[in-house]
Amino acid sequence: MRALSLLALGGLVATPALADPVKLTPLIDARLRYEHVEQVPLAKDADAVTVRVRSGFEAKFSDFSFLAESEATLAINPAYNSGVNGRTGYPIVPDPQNIELNRLQLQYRGLKQTVVTVGRQAINLDDQRFVGAVAWRDNEQTFDAVRVEWSAIRNLKADVTYANNVRTIWGIDGGNRFGPAKLSEIGGDNVLANLAYKTSLGTLTGFAYLVDQDQRQVFVNSSQSYGGRFVGAYPLSKTVKLAYLASFASQSDYHRNPNRYHADYYAGELGIAVRALSLTGGMKCSARTRALRSPASRPRSPRCTSSTAGPTSSSSPRPMACAMLTARSGMAGRRSPGSMRSR
Numbered sequence: 001m002r003a004l005s006l007l008a009l010g011g012l013v014a015t016p017a018l019a020d021p022v023k024l025t026p027l028i029d030a031r032l033r034y035e036h037v038e039q040v041p042l043a044k045d046a047d048a049v050t051v052r053v054r055s056g057f058e059a060k061f062s063d064f065s066f067l068a069e070s071e072a073t074l075a076i077n078p079a080y081n082s083g084v085n086g087r088t089g090y091p092i093v094p095d096p097q098n099i100e101l102n103r104l105q106l107q108y109r110g111l112k113q114t115v116v117t118v119g120r121q122a123i124n125l126d127d128q129r130f131v132g133a134v135a136w137r138d139n140e141q142t143f144d145a146v147r148v149e150w151s152a153i154r155n156l157k158a159d160v161t162y163a164n165n166v167r168t169i170w171g172i173d174g175g176n177r178f179g180p181a182k183l184s185e186i187g188g189d190n191v192l193a194n195l196a197y198k199t200s201l202g203t204l205t206g207f208a209y210l211v212d213q214d215q216r217q218v219f220v221n222s223s224q225s226y227g228g229r230f231v232g233a234y235p236l237s238k239t240v241k242l243a244y245l246a247s248f249a250s251q252s253d254y255h256r257n258p259n260r261y262h263a264d265y266y267a268g269e270l271g272i273a274v275r276a277l278s279l280t281g282g283m284k285c286s287a288r289t290r291a292l293r294s295p296a297s298r299p300r301s302p303r304c305t306s307s308t309a310g311p312t313s314s315s316s317p318r319p320m321a322c323a324m325l326t327a328r329s330g331m332a333g334r335r336s337p338g339s340m341r342s343r
Contacts, residue, residue: 020062027069029054039091046080048093052138054102063110071102073138084170084179095138098171102140113152120144123161125194130209130225139169161192181217188212202232212255224254245269
């Protein structure tokens, strides 16, 4: 925990509210996961079988709540390259074995329409393309941060975070000799600002994400992203609903990033739902990167892609996007050598 978070925690705890009755809630979550990956030209296929357990508690008292949670990941079948285990003959499945303090946060709700969260916490913004906890992987990405969510004006919500440390998915072995650039934590002055306004047709959101990576190994991931999105649904009848999404973002280098680049991203989705069934089509594009310096290191941009999903049950939750806080690879389209297929 960084000094800023600890000082803020101490300031909030030292109040008479602790005299109120305390409600304790145990937290337990376990997940068994299997992933198979084939990658050319590697001769071996990855078959990763892992189990992840999170346990802890949440204590609520008056306008405060305190949460502590541990996380442990065990490789039952370690026939895969976790990125930090040295098994380079296998394709990578970034679920390394791990045990750590996942979350330690204090939350205060005593101000009108305001939530203040201090400490190590999970943060998921919008569809998590740019900022998220990376729920698809075993080890959660968390932030040592101060977060303020304010919604005192009707239909308007401001969400602003300052994070001075990011705990990555690479776990306690991150940064070892097998993965020197896959760090377990990354310090920096990160600012995540999100402003959303609800209308009768949907929610309009604007955002600015300033990602500052202070470790030399990851200077190239420092970026600034600005953009907006609109998502909503419109009832065509009592049983039929039209859903739509449009998004645009512009990203460029930031702070100590030695490269000079600019990339644009846009996406669109259109779907129709009839009772419990839905059909959705979408397209996502990342415009060609314009490098202003170091052209040899310029990332490649992917072609536009489209997808159609359905019919599916509308009661099923939409799969979470697996975006890291450092979204440069997603925006600029950096790809690993070789072709990869997972199932």
